[in-house]
Amino acid sequence: MIAALLLATAVRIGGLGFAPADAKAATIESEAAAPIAWRVEDAAGRAVLSGRSEPAARDDAAGRRVHRVDLSALRTPGAGYRLIAGAAASPRFAVAPGLYRPLARDALTYFYHNRAGTPIEARFVGARWARPAGHPDERATCFSGADRKGVRWPGCAYTLDVTGGWYDAGDHGKYVVNGGIALWTLLDMAARGVAFPDRSLSIPESGNGVDDLLDEARYELDFLLRMQVPAGQELAGMAHHKVADARWTALPLRPDRDPETRLLYPPSTAATLNLAAVAAQGARLWRGIDPAFARRCAEASARAWAAAKRHPAMLATGDFAGSGNYGDADVSDEIFWAAAERWVLTRDPALRRAIDASRHLRASSGEAGWAATAPLGLMTLAQAGDPTARTTLIAAAGRFRDEARRSGYGIPLAGTAYVWGSNAVLLNRAMILAIAADRTRDESYRAPVIATLDYLTGRNPLGRSYVSGYGPDPMRHPHHRFWAAGVDPAYPPAPPGALSGGPNATPGDDVARAIGKCAPMTCWRDDARAYSLNEVAINWNAPLAWVAAWRDATEARR
Numbered sequence: 001m002i003a004a005l006l007l008a009t010a011v012r013i014g015g016l017g018f019a020p021a022d023a024k025a026a027t028i029e030s031e032a033a034a035p036i037a038w039r040v041e042d043a044a045g046r047a048v049l050s051g052r053s054e055p056a057a058r059d060d061a062a063g064r065r066v067h068r069v070d071l072s073a074l075r076t077p078g079a080g081y082r083l084i085a086g087a088a089a090s091p092r093f094a095v096a097p098g099l100y101r102p103l104a105r106d107a108l109t110y111f112y113h114n115r116a117g118t119p120i121e122a123r124f125v126g127a128r129w130a131r132p133a134g135h136p137d138e139r140a141t142c143f144s145g146a147d148r149k150g151v152r153w154p155g156c157a158y159t160l161d162v163t164g165g166w167y168d169a170g171d172h173g174k175y176v177v178n179g180g181i182a183l184w185t186l187l188d189m190a191a192r193g194v195a196f197p198d199r200s201l202s203i204p205e206s207g208n209g210v211d212d213l214l215d216e217a218r219y220e221l222d223f224l225l226r227m228q229v230p231a232g233q234e235l236a237g238m239a240h241h242k243v244a245d246a247r248w249t250a251l252p253l254r255p256d257r258d259p260e261t262r263l264l265y266p267p268s269t270a271a272t273l274n275l276a277a278v279a280a281q282g283a284r285l286w287r288g289i290d291p292a293f294a295r296r297c298a299e300a301s302a303r304a305w306a307a308a309k310r311h312p313a314m315l316a317t318g319d320f321a322g323s324g325n326y327g328d329a330d331v332s333d334e335i336f337w338a339a340a341e342r343w344v345l346t347r348d349p350a351l352r353r354a355i356d357a358s359r360h361l362r363a364s365s366g367e368a369g370w371a372a373t374a375p376l377g378l379m380t381l382a383q384a385g386d387p388t389a390r391t392t393l394i395a396a397a398g399r400f401r402d403e404a405r406r407s408g409y410g411i412p413l414a415g416t417a418y419v420w421g422s423n424a425v426l427l428n429r430a431m432i433l434a435i436a437a438d439r440t441r442d443e444s445y446r447a448p449v450i451a452t453l454d455y456l457t458g459r460n461p462l463g464r465s466y467v468s469g470y471g472p473d474p475m476r477h478p479h480h481r482f483w484a485a486g487v488d489p490a491y492p493p494a495p496p497g498a499l500s501g502g503p504n505a506t507p508g509d510d511v512a513r514a515i516g517k518c519a520p521m522t523c524w525r526d527d528a529r530a531y532s533l534n535e536v537a538i539n540w541n542a543p544l545a546w547v548a549a550w551r552d553a554t555e556a557r558r
């Protein structure tokens with residue numbers, strides 16, 4: 001007992017708290033080998049629950065030995081609880097229903113904040129975050145000349161109006177590949193029945209009679225449709241890979257003050273298939289809401305699909321100054337995903353044959369990501385009732401659940417593979433676990449989903465929340481050109497609900513390199529210059545919104 005008292009070093013718990021009936025777990029970091037006594041105290045300091053920890057093995061990602069605590073028996077609603085072990089105490093936490101509802105909403109509001117081509121208005125987001133439209137009339141032509149590898153690009157004879165969409169991240173690039181997965185994720189929420197009824201978000205479209213989640217998603221879909229090479233051109237139907245600055249701009253920078261030339265970069269097969277996929281998904285979702293728009297989406301999807309077939313190997317291998325690459329040498333997963341979306345829309349037997357012949361139907365490689373889109377196709381097929389896709393997804397969920405059982409923090413990532421955007425790797429795994437929980441009603445898939453959100457908001461070795469405005473010690477200084485208070489106090493801080501990319505064991509910027517050796521889960525700094533650790537991005541916030549909404553929607557069914 002004395003030893004345990006001395007050895008309990010830190011108590012880590014989800015920063016938002018728990019729904020009364022939900023499973024509740026926490027982590028004690030301690031080198032003690034024997035179980036540690038713990039207790040929960042209420043706001044008045046009364047012990048309301050106690051137990052002994054379950055020592056786990058050393059957690060290599062955390063670089064320390066950890067103990068697990070199960071406090072599921074704590075069901076009485078209240079605020080100001082603390083979990084105490086020896087001399088260490090957790091931050092105060094709540095037990096209450098609906099704790100994740102505001103996060104789901106704020107995580108979606110992220111997208112309005114990051115809209116290009118339109119003013120961000122004080123009446124929607126408050127004066128602090130209002131700004132003039134960035135790139136309000138974005139007519140761009142194609143990059144011509146040599147890229148950084150010396151490859152020469154011909155340019156093009158046309159200009160496209162590509163106004164609108166969301167900025168990708170801390171930079172002002174708009175990338176079709178990453179826009180695709182982010183948009184798919186929001187549309188998938190809607191397809192699964194998550195509703196943000198008209199006026200439930202605060203956006204310019206609130207009051208138009210349409211669900212606000214769909215309105216926000218349409219802002220990006222409209223933009224993606226503009227990225228398609230027009231009819232009559234040699235590459236008609238293909239989608240440009242990105243529109244972005246010709247050179248990197250420095251932080252801070254209000255988007256309307258961007259001095260750089262904006263250029264279209266060469267079309268790619270991957271971007272084209274992203275467009276084919278999300279335009280098909282859009283056609284399905286708007287069919288009953290705006291049939292003319294749905295038809296436009298269906299046509300664009302068909303043209304993109306046909307163009308990708310004509311140009312199956314236009315790989316985005318270019319390396320251009322001023323924007324990210326999103327390069328991808330394997331488009332078989334994009335083909336599978338686009339085929340799946342198009343089959344669900346059209347029921348074309350040729351597409352069905354392509355799906356059945358694809359290895360991606362049976363062998364899921366893991367979680368979705370901007371370069372790994374097969375799981376998006378699987379999720380859509382499973383949602384449409386496809387038994388094989390369901391089996392493949394549930395098998396993937398089983399592997400993630402096994403990893404969660406090995407993790408000292410209960411998260412579906414064991415081992416040390418913490419990459420750029422690791423927080424979103426977890427969330428993309430959590431989505432598959434959540435779908436498995438929905439399908440099977442097996443609650444063992446649920447715990448790692450809860451643990452993922454707990455980890456992101458405080459149950460981690462740094463005791464930080466990676467979500468701005470949420471949890472006791474939230475991220476404050478993201479790499480973002482406008483939410484740049486971290487580099488210039490004249491700029492606003494991040495609004496609530498923005499997710500940091502998170503720990504990255506492979507340093508990709510000067511701040512990260514200066515950290516030196518670190519246990520993977522601790523390779524992170526709340527520093528605006530640390531773009532390989534602390535950037536925010538549409539493809540990271542979208543699964544945050546999805547998973548937070550799922551946690552909120554499903555807590556009642558327990």
Ligand code: 9MR
Pocket residue numbers: 169170171248249250251323324325531535
């Ligand atoms: O600010 C850029 C960030 O948005 C990107 O994610 C990142 C990686 O592509 O690059 C950042 O830009 C840096 C550039 O790559 C190198 N010079 C310094 C830039 C920092 O502003």
Ligand code: 9MR
Pocket residue numbers: 168169170171173323324325326420421531535536537
């Ligand atoms: O999310 C991307 C990550 O998987 C890559 O490792 C990284 C370096 O290529 O780029 C990330 O994407 C960035 C993009 O290139 C530019 N906008 C910001 C994105 C997030 O940092």
